[in-house]
Amino acid sequence: MTAAPPPxxxxxxxxxxxxxxxxxxxxxxxxxxxxxxxxxxxxCQWCMEPVKASWGSNVRHVSTRP
Incomplete structure (x- = not known):
C-alpha cells in the first residue's frame, strides 16, 4: 500500500x-x-501513479531524436 500524498x-x-x-x-x-x-x-508524481498503472507492462518510451 502506498502512503497518502501530502497536502x-x-x-x-x-x-x-x-x-x-x-x-x-x-x-x-x-x-x-x-x-x-x-x-x-x-x-505530479501522485496523480501520475494511477495513470501509469493503467498503461500495462507493454508501454515503452521511444525517443524521436536521431
Missing part, C-alpha cells in the same frame, strides 16, 4: 529541483510540479 499546498519534489520557470500546476490536483521542459510532466 496540495506542498509542492511535488520535482518542483524543488527544477528552475522556477519550468514549474507549473499539475493538471489534475494543481500541486506545483516540474511541468515544462526536459523531464517535465503535466501531472
Amino acid at each position: 496540495i499546498t506542498e509542492p511535488d519534489p520535482s518542483a524543488l529541483i527544477c528552475p522556477g520557470d519550468k514549474a507549473g500546476p499539475c493538471t489534475d490536483c494543481q500541486r506545483k510540479t516540474h511541468r515544462y521542459g526536459t523531464g517535465g510532466s503535466p501531472l
Whole structure:
C-alpha cells in the first residue's frame, strides 16, 4: 500500500529541483510540479501513479531524436 500524498499546498519534489520557470500546476490536483521542459510532466508524481498503472507492462518510451 502506498502512503497518502501530502497536502496540495506542498509542492511535488520535482518542483524543488527544477528552475522556477519550468514549474507549473499539475493538471489534475494543481500541486506545483516540474511541468515544462526536459523531464517535465503535466501531472505530479501522485496523480501520475494511477495513470501509469493503467498503461500495462507493454508501454515503452521511444525517443524521436536521431
